[in-house]
Amino acid sequence: MKVTEHVHRLPVTTPTLYPATTTNVYVVRDGNSAVLIDAGYEHEVAHQAVVDYIEQIGSPKIEAILITHYHRDHSPGSKFFRTHFDCPVYAHPAEISFLEQEIAPLKVDHTLLDGNVVSVGSLELHVLHAPGHTHGCLNFWLPADGVLFTADNIVGEGTTWIGPPDGDLRAYLHTLRRLKTYSASMIAPGHGEMIANVQEKIDFFIGRRLEREEQIYKLVQHQRMTVDELVVAVYQNTVHPSVIWVAERTIQGHLLKLVGDGRVKQLDGDRYLAI
Structure with missing residues (x-):
């Protein structure tokens, strides 16, 4: 059209x-x-x-x-x-x-x-x-x-x-x-x-x-969390299993930025914690 x-x-x-x-x-x-x-x-x-x-x-x-x-x-x-x-x-x-x-x-x-x-x-x-x-x-x-x-x-x-x-x-x-x-x-x-x-x-x-970034940051402020744990916490089982990989990569993308910004650090065992 x-x-x-x-x-x-x-x-x-x-x-x-x-x-x-x-x-x-x-x-x-x-x-x-x-x-x-x-x-x-x-x-x-x-x-x-x-x-x-x-x-x-x-x-x-x-x-x-x-x-x-x-x-x-x-x-x-x-x-x-x-x-x-x-x-x-x-x-x-x-x-x-x-x-x-x-x-x-x-x-x-x-x-x-x-x-x-x-x-x-x-x-x-x-x-x-x-x-x-x-x-x-x-x-x-x-x-x-x-x-x-x-x-x-x-x-x-x-x-x-x-x-x-x-x-x-x-x-x-x-x-x-x-x-x-x-x-x-x-x-x-x-x-x-x-x-x-x-x-x-x-x-x-x-x-x-930016809202999603702050949500993830607050989740790792007081406890060490893996990507899988963050996916569950952020998306609360609202994501269809066929596209769960999208949620995982989105979380990974935010964590990479947060680490690069010096706000979060990656620990042993692929866990993340706010600095």
């Missing part, structure tokens, strides 16, 4: 994490020139839905596929689209080795770095290296429409998980604060509907991470 003058949002079914059930593939178009931001999963029905939609809007030429990060609900569809549209795949250098496992035997054609600009007709799509969810995550800024493409750094419903080996909580908070500096009127998230309350949404994501 068309969401701004130059942006179309195509939610496609993917094996993503609840509460999301789809991943957004975006078409950024100006005249007969267009690019895809993300490609979804390797699924024939999802591929056809994107192809049909692009035909419905007049079949602009797809110049490139811009992958925000390698996770398989965002990237493997580029295998099909690269061949179908005969266009290159772009990603951040830090994502390449992981991404090429998802799209093998294809390779990433070009890299994108912070500060690069992708031309789409007369539009300028600005590249933001936005680490946090992954080390090489890319976000994009389209000033012509006031749209920030935030991938999984900001999602439409719920929050996103940040933890090792992909994530870095300190980098994530820095990315969120940087996103606040753009005069965006809309956020185009990796999952969910377009977001109009931009500043409020970013503040919510920052606040949620």
